[in-house]
Amino acid sequence: MRVLVTEQHVGHTSEPTLRDLSEELIAVYGTDFGIHSPTWISRFTDMARQAASYRKGRVLLAGDAAHVHYPAGGQGLNIGVQDAVNLGWKLAQVVKKTSPESLLDTYHTERHPVAAIVLRNTMAQVALLRTDDRTNALRETMSELLGMDEPRKRVAAMMSGLDIHYDLGEGHALFGRRMPDLDLVTPHGPLRVFTLLHDARPVLLNLDEPGGLDITPWADRVRLIDAKYLGIWELPVLGAVTAPTAVLIRPDGYVAWVGDRTPLGLPDALTTWFGPPTAA
Ligand SMILES: Cc1cc2nc3c(=O)[nH]c(=O)nc-3n(C[C@H](O)[C@H](O)[C@H](O)COP(=O)(O)OP(=O)(O)OC[C@H]3O[C@@H](n4cnc5c(N)ncnc54)[C@H](O)[C@@H]3O)c2cc1C
Incomplete structure (x- = not known):
């Protein structure tokens, strides 16, 4: 079973406990359903933050250290792993002195815009979770749009990261894009x-x-x-x-x-x- 509750107040600094969860459940349902033996309790918010720079000298940021956002769409781990894969081979070549240190700067240039887009789309999704009349109208409008092929394809490619295009210059459509698995x-x-x-x-x-x-x-x-x-x-x-x-x-x-x-x-x-x- 997985349970998700929205706390009344943000800003807790301690780790969440079973007692916290039980109290939140009672506040909403009048009972905690006898909840016990949790295997994992965690707390997250809808904060959206990104490091201004992914590299400063020998310090490189990847994953949630570089970008955090609301988990809508399950994109955080995906882009974090892709950060690491983008950086790994560049780091190896610089360490082995095959490439100059400037190769590491392409890590920020390529990966920073990717997380900026994820922050933008997760913030939009958080806004769509509101339940007032105007947001409901906006959500229905978005649902209609996503019922159409072209918008659905674009949003799906954005959320899965399959539309990533590193700006390596003018050229063939494949240039700077992910190689298809032919x-x-x-x-x-x-x-x-x-x-x-x-x-x-x-x-x-x-x-x-x-x-x-x-x-x-x-x-x-x-x-x-x-x-x-x-x-x-x-x-x-x-x-x-x-x-x-x-x-x-x-x-x-x-x-x-x-x-x-x-x-x-x-x-x-x-x-x-x-x-x-x-x-x-
Ligand atoms: C509810 C929820 C659902 C999610 N679902 C998805 C999903 O479906 N798909 C998806 O792609 N992403 C999802 N995410 C996002 C994903 O969990 C994170 O993006 C990912 O775990 C980040 O990995 P990371 O290694 O960068 O950071 P973390 O997982 O935060 O790892 C950092 C590690 O460093 C340790 N650490 C911190 N400080 C120190 C220190 N000083 N010394 C030593 N160790 C330290 C921490 O204990 C931690 O283990 C979800 C997130 C949440 C909150």
């Missing part, structure tokens, strides 16, 4: 894209002529895979997008470069994200 065909058999990410290493997927891309100066860091994909490229909200001939996938699953029959821009993207070329 079923690839390789000379060694079928292969799912996400299995390539299990090693948490960058992957360059060449979907054009095998052997058409040469990344020898980065071969110690980036895995090059020749494969084919025969299906439609589909992204959340955007739908079908033009098929690329190559994609550079970061260890966090986001696309750092998109090829269109030419390696134009590839060396720059490799250097930006995975450090300078190794001398032959």
Whole structure:
């Protein structure tokens, strides 16, 4: 059984107890239903706060230390884990001196806007929980909107984090977005894209002529895979997008470069994200 009560007053500083819960239940229902043996009691509020900066020198914030909000939509742990995944590989490359320290600044640039949107949508959901006539009217209006395909798709993609688009510049729709988990065909058999990410290493997927891309100066860091994909490229909200001939996938699953029959821009993207070329 899970019980949720709204306390009359905020600002408690002590841990909540079974007695607190029992008193709140009695205040509302006149009984605590004989409640006993809780496995977990916790207290949360609808506060919405975000750290102004996710990095100050060697101090980096991730998860609830960087952003807290009302739990509507179950988004907090999701974005906290994604913070860590965005930061982990960058931190490893800086520690190993593969990349300059400035790579760590992209952590704030990419992740701060994501939590800002979550704070905004959870604050909106808290407002919709009010029960006055005007809020009821607004909630019904929102329900009607969410009954339509396009608004529902957009809100679902926002709440699940599948619409995240890191602003890496102009380019193909995939650029800065999460790589879809495609079923690839390789000379060694079928292969799912996400299995390539299990090693948490960058992957360059060449979907054009095998052997058409040469990344020898980065071969110690980036895995090059020749494969084919025969299906439609589909992204959340955007739908079908033009098929690329190559994609550079970061260890966090986001696309750092998109090829269109030419390696134009590839060396720059490799250097930006995975450090300078190794001398032959
Ligand atoms: C009711 C509720 C329901 C939720 N449901 C969902 C959901 O369905 N989906 C979802 O994605 N998210 C959900 N969330 C949000 C999610 O629980 C949090 O976003 C997530 O737990 C944050 O993880 P964290 O590791 O960043 O922080 P925390 O889980 O707060 O972990 C921080 C840890 O650090 C410890 N600590 C603090 N200070 C110190 C110190 N000085 N020294 C050592 N240790 C310290 C703390 O004890 C704690 O264990 C929910 C939250 C609530 C309140």
